[in-house]
Amino acid sequence: MATRIVQMALNQQQLELIDRTVASGVAADRAALVRHALRRYAARHLPPQDTNVRPDASARPNVAVG
Amino acid sequence: MAREVLHDFVLEPGTGKALEVRKGQIIRLEQIEGGQCLDFNCFNLHDYKEYFHTGRTRTLHGLHPTAGDFLWSAPPRERAMMFIAADTANANDVMFPRCSANLYESLYGFCTHTNCQDIQAEAQREYGLTPDDVHDSFNLFMCTGVDDKARPYITRQASKAGDYVDLLALMDVLAVPNICGADIMRTSNFSLKPARISILQATEEDLAAVPALPSWRTQRTVADFRQKQIRVERELSRDTSYVADFANAPIQTSLLDVPLDEEEQALFDRLKRSELYDGDGAALRDILFSWWEEEHLAR
Numbered sequence: 001m002a003t004r005i006v007q008m009a010l011n012q013q014q015l016e017l018i019d020r021t022v023a024s025g026v027a028a029d030r031a032a033l034v035r036h037a038l039r040r041y042a043a044r045h046l047p048p049q050d051t052n053v054r055p056d057a058s059a060r061p062n063v064a065v066g
Numbered sequence: 067m068a069r070e071v072l073h074d075f076v077l078e079p080g081t082g083k084a085l086e087v088r089k090g091q092i093i094r095l096e097q098i099e100g101g102q103c104l105d106f107n108c109f110n111l112h113d114y115k116e117y118f119h120t121g122r123t124r125t126l127h128g129l130h131p132t133a134g135d136f137l138w139s140a141p142p143r144e145r146a147m148m149f150i151a152a153d154t155a156n157a158n159d160v161m162f163p164r165c166s167a168n169l170y171e172s173l174y175g176f177c178t179h180t181n182c183q184d185i186q187a188e189a190q191r192e193y194g195l196t197p198d199d200v201h202d203s204f205n206l207f208m209c210t211g212v213d214d215k216a217r218p219y220i221t222r223q224a225s226k227a228g229d230y231v232d233l234l235a236l237m238d239v240l241a242v243p244n245i246c247g248a249d250i251m252r253t254s255n256f257s258l259k260p261a262r263i264s265i266l267q268a269t270e271e272d273l274a275a276v277p278a279l280p281s282w283r284t285q286r287t288v289a290d291f292r293q294k295q296i297r298v299e300r301e302l303s304r305d306t307s308y309v310a311d312f313a314n315a316p317i318q319t320s321l322l323d324v325p326l327d328e329e330e331q332a333l334f335d336r337l338k339r340s341e342l343y344d345g346d347g348a349a350l351r352d353i354l355f356s357w358w359e360e361e362h363l364a365r
């Protein structure tokens with residue numbers, strides 16, 4: 001699997017919001033939350049095209065196997 | 067259930083009146099002939115530095131607040147001061163500032179002309195407030211909009227005799243309605259007319275119809291202020307013992323590594339706003355917080 005690392009600059013307030021959201025149970029950690037957000041946002045905003053990603057894909061375990 | 071009438075009078079053209087409206091009372095502003103704009107200001111009766119704020123009201127309720135909306139105070143207070151309990155004309159504005167003497171001089175050449183700033187100032191002088199204490203008003207019976215070049219405009223209005231707006235006080239306020247002074251503009255269809263003002267005791271049903279609002283720690287009071295004392299000198303001078311104390315400053319940035327698999331990379335590459343951001347990190351941050359907004363801020 002060709003993983004790409006994206007490095008995000010976040011300040012302490014942004015991290016506070018991320019950590020509160022993680023604590024609500026949406027995702028396991030900060031990076032997982034970002035991936036969850038990316039998938040959900042894509043499901044809502046990208047026209048259905050060459051991808052068969054479902055909106056809840058990241059909510060299910062071990063789905064994203066590259 | 068009938069409301070008890072506590073006060074009832076005719077507000078004449080060219081005038082305004084400062085009125086104490088206690089929590090649980092309603093001020094009714096009513097058309098007599100129709101077609102008359104009224105400006106309305108209000109202050110917390112027990113702390114005049116808390117006053118109605120068009121900006122917050124506009125942000126929450128749009129350009130034309132009506133029945134069911136609230137009149138909010140300015141930051142850092144940000145409390146609901148009054149509730150719009152009724153509105154039969156549905157033509158109110160929180161976009162335009164109060165009209166002023168300079169408007170009538172600069173555009174029309176008047177040395178002296180009725181205007182909301184000066185009428186408000188004269189009315190509230192009864193309570194010791196200065197002309198600088200007048201704030202932008204809730205404009206009742208005022209037809210406004212925004213044109214296709216994003217410029218605000220005022221047009222004629224269609225309010226009729228008997229149309230009214232009821233404002234229910236959620237705190238003790240000094241309410242200051244005035245007859246808008248614009249007789250040479252469309253605002254009040256090119257004339258000045260009286261309006262009827264009543265103060266009514268709200269009934270149990272009236273009070274029950276006000277939606278419950280949460281209270282927030284950030285609705286600050288003077289007790290929260292580091293500087294509590296209101297200045298009396300006009301000259302500003304530096305406090306040599308001042309030490310800055312901004313919340314959360316310094317802002318500190320750290321880096322978060324987010325591994326994306328191939329599928330996520332493909333989604334990211336289609337979503338990212340390359341026209342705004344040079345780097346992938348900023349583009350991914352945009353997606354994260356855009357998602358968060360959609361998820362948590364119902365509009």
Ligand SMILES: [Zn+2]
Pocket residue numbers: 105164165181182183245246247248
């Ligand atoms: Zn005016």
